Amino acid sequence: MPPRARARARMYDPAKTRAAVTAQLAHVRDAVRELGDERLGARLSAAVRLEDPAPSARELTVTEWATAAPAEPETEPDPGEPLERAAARFAELIATAPGDRLVAARGGAMRLDDFLVTRCVELIVHTDDLATATGVSIPYDRHALATASRVLADALAAKAPGGSVEVRVPPFAVVQCVEGPRHTRGTPPNVIETAPLPWIRLATGRLPWPEAVESAQVTASGERADLSPHLPVLT
Structure with a gap:
């Protein structure tokens, strides 16, 4: 291959x-x-x-x-x-x-x-x-917030390459990451979605993954929808 x-x-x-x-x-x-x-x-x-x-x-x-x-x-x-x-x-x-x-x-x-x-x-x-x-x-500033969200989303995709999980940070970023079966069409089986500030806090270690999920700051569906092994992104 x-x-x-x-x-x-x-x-x-x-x-x-x-x-x-x-x-x-x-x-x-x-x-x-x-x-x-x-x-x-x-x-x-x-x-x-x-x-x-x-x-x-x-x-x-x-x-x-x-x-x-x-x-x-x-x-x-x-x-x-x-x-x-x-x-x-x-x-x-x-x-x-x-x-x-x-x-x-x-x-x-x-x-x-x-x-x-x-x-x-x-x-x-x-x-x-x-x-x-x-x-x-x-x-x-909206553009600064968008830039920060995208930089950290791209960094996650580089740190945990793959296509089994789709991470959405509306309205600024969508990336696929984590090794496993790659999604090609339709609704992805593993989806994580969060707003820009919670995402930035997760990616920089300021918000623990369990707390984010428990407080509904993150929605995660699918058996592979767990970013805790890959966080924080920026140290």
């Missing part, structure tokens, strides 16, 4: 990605202002890296970044730097930096356009963490 063809990498619109990162960062900045904590920094490692020489490390795809083993912590700005100033510096740098400019990332290097896709994931995850920890309501 010939080897299975490698799935084509998902494409992300660079202009929409930059707008989404900027918008979600603004939501976080506004929330921090409301909390009155001027010392709270942001995960703006791209801003720091754009001021450094381009790295010579192996170039990663978005999915390779998401499925990479945990590496050294990503460089963060001085925690004493006000978020307002850090956000302004970040926005200024990405406004003019070329999309093919290499920046350092965990496990290697990435094109800036791809790296900003990963910043959508980071910003959505940490927005959710901040909202949970403080009780402050923080908006989610």
